[in-house]
Amino acid sequence: MNMEGTSPAKLGPLSPLEQLRLARQIIDEESRALACLSSALGGEFCKAVEIIRAQTGSVIVSGMGKAGLVGQKITATLASTGTPAHFLHPAEAIHGDLGRIRPDDTVLMLSQSGETEEVVRLMPILADMGVPIIALTAGERSTLGRGATVVLPLGDLKEACTLGLAPSTSTTVMLALGDALALVLSRMEGFGPENFARFHPGGSLGRKLSLVEEHMRPVEQCRIATTDLTIREVLVGSRRAGRRTGATMLVDTDGLLAGIFTDSDLARLLENRDETLLDRPISDVMTREPLRVTAGTRMAGAVDLMARRKISELPVVDDENRPVGLIDITDLIDHFPQPETESPVNKQSTPTEPPSGWNIIGRTGEET
Numbered sequence: 393m394n395m396e397g398t399s400p401a402k403l404g405p406l407s408p409l410e411q412l413r414l415a416r417q418i419i420d421e422e423s424r425a426l427a428c429l430s431s432a433l434g435g436e437f438c439k440a441v442e443i444i445r446a447q448t449g450s451v452i453v454s455g456m457g458k459a460g461l462v463g464q465k466i467t468a469t470l471a472s473t474g475t476p477a478h479f480l481h482p483a484e485a486i487h488g489d490l491g492r493i494r495p496d497d498t499v500l501m502l503s504q505s506g507e508t509e510e511v512v513r514l515m516p517i518l519a520d521m522g523v524p525i526i527a528l529t530a531g532e533r534s535t536l537g538r539g540a541t542v543v544l545p546l547g548d549l550k551e552a553c554t555l556g557l558a559p560s561t562s563t564t565v566m567l568a569l570g571d572a573l574a575l576v577l578s579r580m581e582g583f584g585p586e587n588f589a590r591f592h593p594g595g596s597l598g599r600k601l602s603l604v605e606e607h608m609r610p611v612e613q614c615r616i617a618t619t620d621l622t623i624r625e626v627l628v629g630s631r632r633a634g635r636r637t638g639a640t641m642l643v644d645t646d647g648l649l650a651g652i653f654t655d656s657d658l659a660r661l662l663e664n665r666d667e668t669l670l671d672r673p674i675s676d677v678m679t680r681e682p683l684r685v686t687a688g689t690r691m692a693g694a695v696d697l698m699a700r701r702k703i704s705e706l707p708v709v710d711d712e713n714r715p716v717g718l719i720d721i722t723d724l725i726d727h728f729p730q731p732e733t734e735s736p737v738n739k740q741s742t743p744t745e746p747p748s749g750w751n752i753i754g755r756t757g758e759e760t
Contacts, residue, residue, distance in 0.1 A: 463479055640652070
């Protein structure tokens with residue numbers, strides 16, 4: 393925007409309506425630039441992908457100022473999605489950090505103008521080193537564009553800043569283009585959930601990607617009984633040291649999971665005030681073919697299943713349907729916040745279809 397044509401009133405405080413109007417204008421301008429970038433993307437993008445895949449080293453991302461900050465984020469995205477990457481500050485590069493670059497690396501250089509002094513100074517040195525250079529810049533006629541192996545043009549951009557000066561639209565476009573490059577590379581390398589989990593072991597994301605074996609109570613800490621026993625025999629004989637679980641897993645003569653009996657099931661029987669009911673076979677009152685997950689299932693799916701079906705215990709079995717552990721909701725509440733839904737209850741409830749791809753077995757039985 394031309395400063396000489398800007399009235400003082402426009403530079404002062406803005407009303408809430410004016411604030412929202414300006415904010416929407418800025419977002420709209422940046423979104424239009426992204427749409428133009430998407431439609432203009434062509435063969436040079438595919439060439440950049442092939443250059444990175446052909447090199448056996450890392451992607452060295454570099455840029456000054458705001459472009460450098462965007463470059464650091466692109467570096468992190470590349471590294472976390474399967475493409476080894478490191479950030480190199482252009483000013484530090486000429487003071488020894490150029491030693492980080494190896495001939496099998498690829499340099500990804502960010503500069504809107506393509507004439508940034510620190511970047512331009514690096515170009516002949518990088519050319520002498522023989523490393524391919526992928527440039528994210530406005531065009532091929534800049535110094536950076538002429539020296540690059542391939543240019544990913546950002547287009548003729550107008551900064552969304554009201555002064556037309558502060559990097560805004562240009563950095564948004566750089567970031568989106570960097571994301572596209574990183575995620576296309578990740579897809580082509582077959583980077584899957586197990587790889588993602590390996591690189592993200594910490595925090596909420598790491599817990600969601602972890603396996604049920606990491607959070608379940610192992611079988612030796614669970615209550616297990618055979619289906620030929622009475623309720624009383626199960627209650628007396630299936631005690632375990634340590635923290636008590638709210639369910640007993642019931643197995644047949646081959647040791648395969650056949651049912652589950654929960655504290656809620658027991659409470660319903662006791663409500664009848666008839667102690668003789670405790671001498672009924674456990675098989676008469678257990679939930680047959682209960683929901684379960686196989687070892688190797690991700691915790692995100694198991695927790696979501698428990699929340700949707702409103703259950704507090706979920707057996708974990710091996711490929712032969714033998715119990716190997718139990719997921720108890722009381723162990724997970726602090727680490728896996730549940731969606732806004734009704735609280736789980738100790739009863740495997742009315743069945744609904746689980747999402748495809750989950751290792752979920754079985755159905756729920758009718759309430760006794």
